[in-house]
Amino acid sequence: MNSAAQALYEEMQVSLGKLVPDFELYYKAEIAIEINRLKKERNAVVLGHNYMEPVLFHTIPDFRGDSLDLSRKAATTDKDIIIFCGVKFMAETAKILSPHKTVLMPAERAGCSLAESITAADVRALKRKYPGVPVVTYVNTYADVKAESDICCTSGNAVAVVESLNCDTVIFLPDQYLAANVAQQTGKHIIFPSIGGATPDNTLLDVQMIGWHGRCEVHDKFTVEDIRSIRAQFPDVVVVTHPECSPEVVAASDYSGSTNAMIKFVQESKAPHYLVLTECSMGDNIAAANPSKDLLRLCMVHCPHMNMITMENVRDSLLYTKTVIDVPEEIRVRAFSAVDRMIKIG
Ligand code: 13P
Ligand code: SF4
Numbered sequence: 001m002n003s004a005a006q007a008l009y010e011e012m013q014v015s016l017g018k019l020v021p022d023f024e025l026y027y028k029a030e031i032a033i034e035i036n037r038l039k040k041e042r043n044a045v046v047l048g049h050n051y052m053e054p055v056l057f058h059t060i061p062d063f064r065g066d067s068l069d070l071s072r073k074a075a076t077t078d079k080d081i082i083i084f085c086g087v088k089f090m091a092e093t094a095k096i097l098s099p100h101k102t103v104l105m106p107a108e109r110a111g112c113s114l115a116e117s118i119t120a121a122d123v124r125a126l127k128r129k130y131p132g133v134p135v136v137t138y139v140n141t142y143a144d145v146k147a148e149s150d151i152c153c154t155s156g157n158a159v160a161v162v163e164s165l166n167c168d169t170v171i172f173l174p175d176q177y178l179a180a181n182v183a184q185q186t187g188k189h190i191i192f193p194s195i196g197g198a199t200p201d202n203t204l205l206d207v208q209m210i211g212w213h214g215r216c217e218v219h220d221k222f223t224v225e226d227i228r229s230i231r232a233q234f235p236d237v238v239v240v241t242h243p244e245c246s247p248e249v250v251a252a253s254d255y256s257g258s259t260n261a262m263i264k265f266v267q268e269s270k271a272p273h274y275l276v277l278t279e280c281s282m283g284d285n286i287a288a289a290n291p292s293k294d295l296l297r298l299c300m301v302h303c304p305h306m307n308m309i310t311m312e313n314v315r316d317s318l319l320y321t322k323t324v325i326d327v328p329e330e331i332r333v334r335a336f337s338a339v340d341r342m343i344k345i346g
Pocket of ligand 2: 087112113114216217279303304306
């Protein structure tokens with residue numbers, strides 16, 4: 001091992017030694033040094049979502065954060081190449097915002113159950129059914145769906161985006177739980193129409209949010225029963241959830257917010273025990289940053305897509321310029337206005 005890798009390994013022993021076995025730190029230190037060298041050579045920037053595994057998360061991204069944060073970074077970088085350590089809809093958003101950069105995704109098949117739940121044709125059908133009603137689309141969608149939308153949102157700004165529209169009715173796609181959580185916070189009602197079927201009885205007069213039956217396959221698995229049984233075992237536990245969880249799970253928790261907001265909440269709270277209901281690796285990353293706090297995690301639930309990103313495939317994406325993410329220009333310009341409107345909301 002060269003001296004740079006040795007120094008990184010020793011640094012990681014301090015920050016991650018209680019979470020990651022020593023031989024893994026040793027093995028990954030060399031890969032991290034190689035990636036950081038390739039980044040300089042290729043004038044690349046690495047963006048890493050909060051769900052990345054702890055060693056990758058702590059050693060190679062130039063910027064870490066939630067979807068909103070990373071899309072802002074993607075819009076302003078001056079590097080030639082953006083490597084997105086996240087899933088396909090995130091890399092596509094980077095390409096929408098930075099069309100002249102090369103955007104690379106280390107694991108080409110890293111998708112998302114929410115993004116898969118809706119197509120551009122579905123959105124067009126909803127627009128025909130509810131003409132003139134603005135379409136708010138969660139960023140966890142592919143570019144062609146964004147292109148059919150008026151404005152995007154993330155979990156970090158969904159309430160602000162819906163409120164910014166200042167109108168009685170919005171179409172909110174595709175996460176049924178996020179829609180329900182936003183409806184609760186904004187005091188709106190919500191319906192889920194069946195495309196091609198009969199229009200529900202409670203028509204536009206009564207309806208303020210029109211949703212879609214998409215779910216995150218990870219957050220869908222957490223239940224109120226999980227929270228009850230953990231509270232029974234650890235009575236002083238503070239439960240933190242992502243708004244992609246069901247409204248019942250959110251209501252049973254002490255705090256709900258985007259991945260950045262969850263991290264900040266734990267950092268700023270004084271309680272000794274936390275249960276973080278989201279992708280398990282983020283619990284590791286919070287634990288590493290807060291060594292005096294106990295982090296309980298339900299690690300039987302992992303995001304299979306986020307978990308496809310590894311140190312090895314990040315290195316290979318830099319070495320072999322793969323996998324290049326492209327968005328057809330006609331779709332990109334329309335998707336850009338929806339994403340840009342969201343970013344401007346702040
Ligand atoms: P954030 O925008 O909160 O980081 O969420 C992204 C995501 O995919 C959550 O499952
Ligand atoms: Fe999609 Fe859920 Fe995975 Fe996030 S955690 S990428 S919403 S499947």
